[in-house]
Amino acid sequence: MKLSAIKVTQSKHTFYVFTCKASQLWKFSKINQRVEDKDEGYQRVLSPSRVKQLRNFIVEGNAVPGAVIVSFDEATFSNGKFEFDETKEDAAWIMDGQHRSAAAHEAAKLGVDIDIPVVAFVGLDTPAQTAYFVTINREAKSVPSSLYIDLLKYLPKNKSEKEMLEERVADITQILSRDSDSELYQRVVSTTSPKDGQLSLTNVARVLRPLIHPNSGILAAYSITDQTKIFDNYFAALKAVFPKPYASNLFFKTLGFGGVLRALPVVFSASLAESRGFRSADAAAVFLKIKDFDFDSWSKLGTGSQAEKTAGDDLVTELRRALDVDKSATQIVL
Numbered sequence: 001m002k003l004s005a006i007k008v009t010q011s012k013h014t015f016y017v018f019t020c021k022a023s024q025l026w027k028f029s030k031i032n033q034r035v036e037d038k039d040e041g042y043q044r045v046l047s048p049s050r051v052k053q054l055r056n057f058i059v060e061g062n063a064v065p066g067a068v069i070v071s072f073d074e075a076t077f078s079n080g081k082f083e084f085d086e087t088k089e090d091a092a093w094i095m096d097g098q099h100r101s102a103a104a105h106e107a108a109k110l111g112v113d114i115d116i117p118v119v120a121f122v123g124l125d126t127p128a129q130t131a132y133f134v135t136i137n138r139e140a141k142s143v144p145s146s147l148y149i150d151l152l153k154y155l156p157k158n159k160s161e162k163e164m165l166e167e168r169v170a171d172i173t174q175i176l177s178r179d180s181d182s183e184l185y186q187r188v189v190s191t192t193s194p195k196d197g198q199l200s201l202t203n204v205a206r207v208l209r210p211l212i213h214p215n216s217g218i219l220a221a222y223s224i225t226d227q228t229k230i231f232d233n234y235f236a237a238l239k240a241v242f243p244k245p246y247a248s249n250l251f252f253k254t255l256g257f258g259g260v261l262r263a264l265p266v267v268f269s270a271s272l273a274e275s276r277g278f279r280s281a282d283a284a285a286v287f288l289k290i291k292d293f294d295f296d297s298w299s300k301l302g303t304g305s306q307a308e309k310t311a312g313d314d315l316v317t318e319l320r321r322a323l324d325v326d327k328s329a330t331q332i333v334l
Contacts, residue, residue, distance in 0.1 A: 002082070015119055020115070022114050022116050027086065028092055030093055053103075058114060059110055070094050071120070073123065074122070101116070170205070176188070179232075186198070187199060187252055206258075236280035254308065255301065271286050290318045
């Protein structure tokens, strides 16, 4: 396929601008969707309702001027023509504009095949594609902030301390959420809205950051393998000692998750002091000291950060009373 195009050079970067029919774009490109159980790909899952709304908008005769940004593995440019093999499956990957492309494709099937402006890169590797995606979409309201966290591992090196912390959080939750033997198996999502018993990566990251922060986290000195096991053992202990609230998914709601994680430093310190370890049985032995704790009262606290703090403080206070520990030694601010 040969398309009339304009070559654009910005600093060290070169790309090409052309237009093509929506039906053509759909044939030679693929939406690289980001899904929860695979490492490849980075796009958020398409919203059927959004595609339908955009399709109707196009069919009604409205303009969709925004360019779709794609990356070709192979293509050439000569004498004002952008040329590529249209018979090659998935010749181009859509980095931005997947909803527009899908909606225009649906409109084309209804007889309204509009011209789509396209910005095309050639030969970008996956990290570069991801970097462009993050740059383009980071501030967009339609992109979940948890997806940005999940994508950090694919960015080029020389990350900031904050980015490395976010990457560690994403790695820990990914390991736990994908391990079928973990208590957090399939509990953390980054590209879809959490269902009952699930948490968004954004909320998980917010709670885990202070626990693993390299300068102040109680778990900072431990490897990612140990950190992952500590969190898994902690929830296994909660399940063993408090089966009723666990079964109701209380600990996998925003308030409950934040509340019980506020108490982890107390339980962790007590377990190390009493058992010289943090196996699930060690943590359970600490929780057994407050086995009658009233988790039902948390349902009356409402929502929001203050409610989460109150829940956590109540649990910490009860633990300290049972353990008779020094308050200053186990404080943590989330």
